[in-house]
Amino acid sequence: MVPIELDFMRMGFVHNMVRIRLTVILIVLFSAFLSFAQTDCTKKVTGRVLDKETSEPLAFATVRVIDSDKGALTDDKGNFILTNICENEFDFEVRFLGYKTVVHHHDFNNRDHVDNDHIVYLAQDENQLESVVVEGEEIIGDLQSMAVVKIDRSQLATQTTQSLASVISDIQGVTFNSTGSNVQLPVIHGLYGNRILIINNGVKHGFQNWGSDHAPEIDIASANNISVLKGAAGVRYGPEALGGVVLVEGNPLTLSKKMYGNVASGYETNGRGYNVNANLGAGYERFSFHVGGSYFKIGDRNSPDYSLTNTGKEERSANVGFRYHLPKWDFKVYYSYIDQDLGLLRSSIAESGDRFSLSIAAAEPLFIRDFSYTINEPNQLTTHHLGKLEVDWHSSIGKFSLLLSQQINSRKEFDVRRNSERPIIDLDLNTTDTKLEWYHPSFGQLEGTFGIQYFAQNNDNNPGTNTTALIPNYNTHRFSAYAIESIKKGKSTYELGLRLDHEYNSARGRELNQDIFRNEFSFTNFTASLGMVRDISDKWQFRTNVGSAWRTPNMAEFYSFGQHGFNVQYGLWRYYTNPEGELRTDRVLTEEDGVTKPEKGYKWINELTFKNNENRFTVTAYSHFIDNFIFDRPIAIIGFFWGPMPVFIYDQADAFFAGTDITYSRVLSKNLKGTIGTSYLWSRNIEKNETLINQPPININTELSWKTPFFLGLTFSKLTLQASYTFRQFQAPRTIAPDQIINREVEINSESEIFDFKDAPDGYFLGHIRWEWKQGKFGGQVEARNVLNTSYRDYLNQMRYFADEIGRNINIQINYSF
């Protein structure tokens, strides 16, 4: 950690000698690049105007440079050219009858704009969508060869009380792993938790990312759009991106944009939840800002047959962003805050194996109380602050981007226990992420990025939990350098990425007798990514990417020790098997015991897309080998004072995943559109040739949307029907009921085949109906989720042991925007 600190120190107090030498170098450089700075009136801007919904070109749209007489009309392919432009920066607007006008600030200094190939997506007046301008080829995450799916603002606006994971789970191949209805983690191609990197506003979300009961604290109302990268994007985003990346983008802080705002409120019947959110922003010539806030409260949800006691949720959040623009420079400051109180199902607590046996065998949860908004134990209180500063410099030698960020995450978890008023987990996690990137100028067809990154985390237990810390205090420092280059050859673009990470960890914890243990360890890893995009024709496109990613086991995987929820858990360095084959926990292991290696993943992902006016077809196929895959699994039932308890351990084995996601949508008539999708995943522990646990089952879903003409005189009205079938997970481990182990009907040791305590739930069919409308500045929706009120259990929900999922929920939203 020391070197980079010194680096920054030196930067802050540049030595005189260095200054003189630099001045000389700079003079030379400036004279060399002087020609670029001169103004003339020969600049031009090109672009294409398309309908946002159908992507069809709009002919005869007006494109006009504001405050001048320069302008153009689009041709029959939607193309336009603005010529003879003198200014380095100017605004132009695009108008088309029946569509929302959009103004765009163009900056010739911006390297991204040099190609100035604009795509203007115009949204129809009565539509809920926004008109937008996209400059250059929109490359999400700089990895063009990777399969990406994007969800934009209009789809997010009506789901503000949902979790991040639930919102993106509509994407094929993406689902969520949960601990009840409030704690949900994204799963991409069977991987979740710290194998999915969550990038919020350009910064890795720094939170307690372990187990399946810690969800990212991200407010959907603050997101402008969310993209999911399904490949191993470790090269671009660093360790932990084995399974994929979720990119949450905030407001883009567009310049030259009239004041805009939105107020929305809603009510949902299941849990009697209510919500309100508002945001306001404006863009001027040099300056733009955005502020937003959201609040919601939901009480106990209910399944079709009973109340799910203590499943309420309360959340408040706020965010604010500023941008200051100078020729060649952009400064952005962003701050967000979120505060959550998440209830967990009361019946999920089982302090003994007998109780656990009873709970999982019971047809109904053991605690059913009348509806209440009150959230009691077990629950989680979290707050998260994110502050970020970003500086972009569009120089003649490319674009430099400096990002500084700091996050403070605090988490308190409460269990039902003797000291329930005290948190059982009370952690503060500070995260620093600092990045400097250089997007170098194109050398012929070669484009690329170089970056260096320093990432640090400091985790502290707050005293007063009256329980031995489940995970230790730790500090992590990571230094990284990476390069991604792409070259275009004919119809193909080839891409290569390389990255080197060095990570240092220091951990301090306590054993049950309160003795202190300490350890320091470091890892150095190399990752690479190789990909290709080929435009086979104007309808067909093919992408392929082979990427590697790695991660060190996280502190919970190393060190967890103790009881939380319904089980006792031992981390990789807290147990060993003695020569007699018995599990032992009498000492804390270190790297010298050689039992633990970093997890390394190699993922090959291919995507073929077909697009014409009526049809859109995407098939994604992937295979993924993970060396030393870490997973937790039931291992035993051990007799404690309070009775026999289920014990889980973290285990490591080589694993293989392969699967496919397919989506096909077709425009059936002018107002009718249908979509069908499916995802299939095969996974296996290839070291022991047995199944893995908690892997997503096969799923098929369909959607039919119909723009109803002239309904109730509304300018826009759309009805959407969704139906999905989720199969039973046939790759689940064998089942051994807790009773069978307690009564010694089955002998289990650490070499035994993997098992689970309960059968994977049966397949289920779900139906949803949604009606959206818009009239002038007002809009809204009425949605019935699980409209058939089906009773079902989700294999990826930890609560499947105890209770059904939530039943029918009717959600009414109304919003006013200007």
Next chain:
Amino acid sequence: MFAKIILLRNMKNFKNYLLIGLIGSAVVFTSCGDDDAPDAENDPEVITDVTLVFTNTADATDVVRASAEDPDGLGTEELEVKDEITLTSGVTYTLTFEIFNNLETPGEDIGDEIKDEDHEHQIFFSFSDGAFEDPRGDGNIDNASDPINYEDEDSDAQDGSGNPVGLVTTWTAGSVLTGGNFTVRLMHQPDEKTATSTATTGEPDFNLPFVLNIQQ
């Protein structure tokens, strides 16, 4: 490095200060490392040793002890019931408990904790049917209203009337018995302990099956 220096020199003064500020704050961010272990926690959940102490009410020197031990608490070693209980027929005993967490040195008296929170705790018993002259029956684990001679009650009971706790009970041994059973179960019943709460209300803190012998 080179890129950053160009960045630094190319700016006007105020921007220069701004960047130094940014970099300065990065230094502040990175210097928050520390080397502290978590504070030691007094862990009242952990019980490693429970001893049942039967004292003859007529002769305080006549004491029968039986203990159970789980030496590593939440570790993998199983709970072990170490002694059989051997009482004398016709004798009346007071049963008290020694409950300790011996992972800590010196051991921590968990019995005191339970006494402090007696409105949240109750000890239930089950035994071979008819093993005792008093109480009769097979104990109150199966049916909470079955007789047990509780000699204590909680202090700040939620429903106003003192409810039994079970840290002190009396027992009069019945006729000769070999290889019978005697189970004690301490239930933790936060906000749930009432006059009608049972041996399945709340969560067990311990549940110990002893072998019971009664000699002549």
